[in-house]
Amino acid sequence: MTLLSIDWFFIIEKILLISAVLVLSLVVAMYSTWGERKVAAWIQDRLGPNRAGPMGLLQPLADGGKLFFKEEIIPTNSNPFLFILGPSIAMVVACMTSAVIPWGDTLTIAGRTISLQVADVNIGILFIFGVVSMGVYGIMVGGWASNNKYSLLASVRAASQIISYELPMGLALIALLMLTGTLSLKEIVEQQRHDLWNVVYQPLGFFIFLICAFAECNRTPFDLPEAENELNGGYHLEYSSMKLGFFLFAEYINMFISSALMATMYFGGYAFPYMDSLGLSPNMISLLGFAALFIKTLLFIFFFMWVRWTIPRFRYDQLMRLGWKVLIPLALANMLITGGVVLLRQH
Amino acid sequence: MQALTNRAKPVDRRPMTFMEKLYVPAIAKGMGITLKHLFQRKATVSFPEKKRDFSPVFRGLHVLNRDEEGRERCTACGLCAVACPAEAITMEAAERKTGEENLYREEKYAARYEINMLRCIFCGFCEEACPKDAIYMSETFAPSNYQRKGFIYGKDDLLIPDPKTGK
Numbered sequence: 001m002t003l004l005s006i007d008w009f010f011i012i013e014k015i016l017l018i019s020a021v022l023v024l025s026l027v028v029a030m031y032s033t034w035g036e037r038k039v040a041a042w043i044q045d046r047l048g049p050n051r052a053g054p055m056g057l058l059q060p061l062a063d064g065g066k067l068f069f070k071e072e073i074i075p076t077n078s079n080p081f082l083f084i085l086g087p088s089i090a091m092v093v094a095c096m097t098s099a100v101i102p103w104g105d106t107l108t109i110a111g112r113t114i115s116l117q118v119a120d121v122n123i124g125i126l127f128i129f130g131v132v133s134m135g136v137y138g139i140m141v142g143g144w145a146s147n148n149k150y151s152l153l154a155s156v157r158a159a160s161q162i163i164s165y166e167l168p169m170g171l172a173l174i175a176l177l178m179l180t181g182t183l184s185l186k187e188i189v190e191q192q193r194h195d196l197w198n199v200v201y202q203p204l205g206f207f208i209f210l211i212c213a214f215a216e217c218n219r220t221p222f223d224l225p226e227a228e229n230e231l232n233g234g235y236h237l238e239y240s241s242m243k244l245g246f247f248l249f250a251e252y253i254n255m256f257i258s259s260a261l262m263a264t265m266y267f268g269g270y271a272f273p274y275m276d277s278l279g280l281s282p283n284m285i286s287l288l289g290f291a292a293l294f295i296k297t298l299l300f301i302f303f304f305m306w307v308r309w310t311i312p313r314f315r316y317d318q319l320m321r322l323g324w325k326v327l328i329p330l331a332l333a334n335m336l337i338t339g340g341v342v343l344l345r346q347h
Numbered sequence: 348m349q350a351l352t353n354r355a356k357p358v359d360r361r362p363m364t365f366m367e368k369l370y371v372p373a374i375a376k377g378m379g380i381t382l383k384h385l386f387q388r389k390a391t392v393s394f395p396e397k398k399r400d401f402s403p404v405f406r407g408l409h410v411l412n413r414d415e416e417g418r419e420r421c422t423a424c425g426l427c428a429v430a431c432p433a434e435a436i437t438m439e440a441a442e443r444k445t446g447e448e449n450l451y452r453e454e455k456y457a458a459r460y461e462i463n464m465l466r467c468i469f470c471g472f473c474e475e476a477c478p479k480d481a482i483y484m485s486e487t488f489a490p491s492n493y494q495r496k497g498f499i500y501g502k503d504d505l506l507i508p509d510p511k512t513g514k
Contacts, residue, residue: 039385042384042386042389043384045384045388045389045390046389047389047391050393306382
């Protein structure tokens with residue numbers, strides 16, 4: 001069916017896929033808050049939320065309802081436009097990155113081949129990088145607009161932290177790109193499908209990327225922008241109601257996306273061992289592949305939480321020293337060695 | 348300097364070795380500890396469903412006792428109020444009229460007997476001071492309340508049910 005030479009099925013298909021991915025990231029983010037509290041409780045020998053619904057599964061709904069119905073306070077001396085813009089940027093940017101992650105291989109329904117990736121752009125990783133660096137603007141704008149010294153300190157901290165950790169992250173990725181020779185996430189996954197996972201070739205690169213992902217998501221031990229006990233909650237000190245909810249939510253979506261990204265780039269994405277020798281139909285394998293990616297992502301999210309409840313926060317000078325004096329040289333060395341090996345193998 | 352106790356331990360001030368400077372082994376060790384705790388038995392007692400037993404000498408909410416025939420034992424002597432370090436007990440005495448012998452054991456009784464549970468420190472001195480075995484501390488505690496006046500317990504809250512009539 002072509003009307004005005006527009007492939008309407010394509011548009012419907014993409015709209016459905018975008019909605020599905022958005023709903024998925026929102027639901028995962030919602031239940032990450034529940035998971036976070038459960039993991040925290042278990043690590044501290046407690047039970048965690050167990051009153052709202054079986055095993056406390058309705059807790060995120062209760063929290064969301066509470067945030068929605070709380071009084072919305074915009075401080076008198078704040079800049080109202082920027083004050084609202086801050087959490088909006090954080091939320092929009094957090095949701096945008098999921099567009100280029102391949103959630104699975106292709107599905108064939110009624111003769112149409114549907115890719116389980118919203119957009120297979122050939123600069124996927126660059127896109128993610130660009131969008132993720134936008135994320136810090138939410139924190140910066142929000143912290144600045146609050147007109148509060150703690151929020152301002154937090155936004156300054158966030159900005160310099162993200163700048164410092166984006167460098168080693170990028171350098172670690174360059175090594176990966178030299179190995180795979182592509183920026184498209186889909187191709188990276190396809191290469192891993194027929195070969196070993198990238199983490200085997202790039203263990204150090206993965207480790208650096210992991211540490212930087214913690215820093216980019218403002219997760220403990222790098223949660224200096226929101227440091228409760230030094231900055232009273234930092235950039236979301238003045239926020240209340242759902243604007244606060246958006247900031248918190250964006251953090252969990254970021255965590256989900258960076259987990260999915262790490263699973264995609266270093267742990268084979270939707271590829272799982274023996275996937276091509278099971279003898280199942282391609283559709284079945286695509287669905288299983290999606291499940292594999294999802295499980296890998298959840299394991300990474302668990303890892304994020306596990307680290308959060310184990311390691312205390314860095315001091316600011318320690319954070320900077322780790323970023324500039326340890327991670328960047330390590331990432332550079334990793335890049336040089338990878339480059340050398342790639343060159344050697346070509347000749 | 349001489350140590351005050353034999354528990355003092357010298358602090359290790361040697362510079363960190365390379366492995367220690369890496370921090371990663373120490374972090375891995377810490378993560379192992381938290382992982383172990385993930386599966387350990389939880390210390391939480393799910394309160395309303397499960398209740399922990401009080402100790403046998405627990406001093407809870409007060410009760411005013413009656414004798415075997417259901418008469419109030421309290422004679423409003425005021426010794427409990429005097430003994431009370433928190434000054435939580437207030438009482439007013441009254442004389443027993445003829446015809447009330449089945450209600451009050453002695454010729455004098457407490458017409459008003461109030462304990463402010465917010466002031467009470469549950470020390471049990473009232474129980475010890477009472478010469479008539481009229482006040483005892485039970486094994487429950489004061490339930491929560493929205494208002495302060497709800498914590499001032501009068502005679503109707505404190506008296507135990509009449510063993511003969513059951514109310």
